[in-house]
Amino acid sequence: MAINTEKNSYxxxxxxLMVIVVGTVLAFLASxxxxxxxxxERLEKQQNILYAMGINQNKGEGSVKFIPTDQVAGEFSKYIKEQLIIEGDKITKDDQAYLIDLKKQATAAKNGETRKLPLFIGDKEGSEFYIIPMRGKGLWDAIWGFVALDDKMVVQGVYFDHAxxxxxxxxxxxxxYFMDDFSGESILAGTEYAGIAVAKGNNDPLNKIKDDNEVDALAGATITGNGVSAMISESVKLYKDYLETIRVK
Amino acid sequence: MALLTKKDASLILDPLADNNPITIQVLGICSALAITAELKASVVMAISVLFVLGVGNVVISLMRNIIPSKIRIIVQLIVVATLVIIVDQVLKAFAYELSKTLSVFVGLIITNCIIMGRFEAFALGNGPWKSFLDGIGNALGYGVILIIVGFFRELLGSGTLFGFPVLGNPIAKTGLYATGYENNGFMIIPPAALIVVGIIIWIQRSRNVALIEDN
Incomplete structure (x- = not known):
């Protein structure tokens, strides 16, 4: 079989042909x-939200263990008692609020539209959790997560993820070992919604000081850590007005 | 060996030592720097490259007589990118947890110069079986170095192996830390990988003088 592979036409x-074949295969697969x-992804979001409010299967100091995917839908409707969408001054209830794409809402806000801010209210053994979704930038790509607050604005749990x-x-x-440090920290500094900084020099590796708005940083991950700090402070500022209405002073 | 001829066996064994892709050919350094801060990431990357290079070498070898030489690099890139994306998508649909662990490696695998290097240097000129062995051999050679580097960086930088503390607790000062030993934060950052790779090259060349090039 002699094909002249040097010819331009070939x-x-x-x-x-290669583009058509590869394109078809990938398009078919993707659709x-x-x-x-x-x-x-939907189940993962439910797992993440529940994880932030402490509904998970973590044991001791081991690794992150979510509620299994086959139980998560039931647990989600059991523990998440309300899902709100905050649009400016208007607050509506919506069972699908957790599916809101934060990236699209941020783009909408840039174009001058009112952004829809989802917020989840969880109830675990009588105590209420206000769970805020967050999205920010890491070193290479997006980072996101959820932070669960109580009515005094103290963090009850967080979940972070990255692309x-x-x-x-x-x-x-x-x-x-990074996420657990956030529990017990307050997002308030005085009365200001400051968030929590991932700090290199906070001199508190065991994270015993809970009123400094700081957790210990990860070695070798400065930019990702700064991204986490920025993500938390920007996200809580968006929800500031709503959080003021529920805060116990 | 009945299954492999002597020549075939050398395709697998040579890259493990005297023709190692990282220490002799100095390929794949970028990923060796990036992901060896922890042993677990090193192992995951080694296994991923083993799979992609084994399959990719066979695919390129099968296509070797029809690939136009003018665009062969692009064709190789498309083949490896397609393979990796297919695996990524299938894992996302059927093994979501696993795909979460592997998805950060996708970009590192596609741009890994060992993969392109073996396509170009071997698979384009040899049959599928030989190419498969060459791919496996080179991926193993790459993986061995990655795991050695990951072992030392995690042990000396964090005092852990696979995330388990092996030297005691650095904050509560137990185990080795009670004697005043400290973790070396420098081992966590990428330049430390260059130094560890450099030491491996040094040891390897002092044991086998034939590897040293004459000037």
Whole structure:
């Protein structure tokens, strides 16, 4: 079989065919799997929200253990008692609020529209949790997460995740030893919604000081850590007006 | 060995030592720097590259007579990117937890120069079986170095292995830390990987003088 692979016409035909074949395969795959992937992402969101308010299967000091996917839908409707959408002064209830795409809402806000802010109210053994979704920038790509607050604005739990932070460094924001430090910290400094900073020099590696608005940073992940700080402070500022109405002073 | 001829076996064994892709050819350094702060990430990357390079080498080898030489690099890139994206999408649909762990590696695998290097240097000129062995061999050689570097960086930088504390607790000052030992924060940052790789190269060349190039 002698094909002259050096000819220009052959090169063009080969390139065209390759693009068509690869494009078709990937498009077919993406569209046939997209329902399943979307469903996985939906369940993951429920797991993340429940994780932030302490509904998880963590044991001791081990790794992050979510509620299993086959139970998460039931647990979600059991513990999340209200889902709100805050649009300026208007607050509406919506059972699908957790599906709101924060990225799209941020773009909408940039274009001068009112952004829809989802907020989840959880109830665990009589105590209420106000869970705020967050989104920010890490070193390479987006980071996001959820923070659960009580009515005194003290963090009860957080969950962080990322698209592409460096494994072993920035990617460790989703490790328990980092996330657990946030519990007990207040997002208030005085009466100001300051958030919580990921600080290198806070001189408190065991995180015993809970009123400094700081947690200990990750070595080698400065930019991701700064991204987490910025994400928390920007997100709580968005919800400031609502949080003021529920805060116990 | 009945299954492998002597020549075939050398395709697998050579890259493990005297023709190692990282220490001799100095390929794949970017990922060796980026993800070896922890042993677990090193192992995951090694296994991912083993899979992609084994399969990718076979695919390129099968296509070797029809790929136009003028656009061969682009074709290789498309093949590896397609393979990786297919695996990523399938995992996202059927093994979501696993895909969360692996998705950060996707970009690192596609741009890994060992993969492109073996496509270009071996798979384009050899049959599928030989190419498969060459891919496995080089991925193992790459993985061995990654795991050695990951082992030392995690042990000396964080005092843990696979996340488990092996030297005691650095904050409560137990175990080795009670004697005044401290973790070396420098080992966590990427330049430390260069130094560890450099030491491996030094040891390797002092044991096998034939590897040292004449000037």
């Amino acid at each position: 090169t063009v035909i080969f390139a065209t 046939s799997l997209s329902d399943k992937i979307k469903e996985n 592409a932070e460096t494994p072993g460094l920035g990617a460790n924001i989703k490790q328990r």
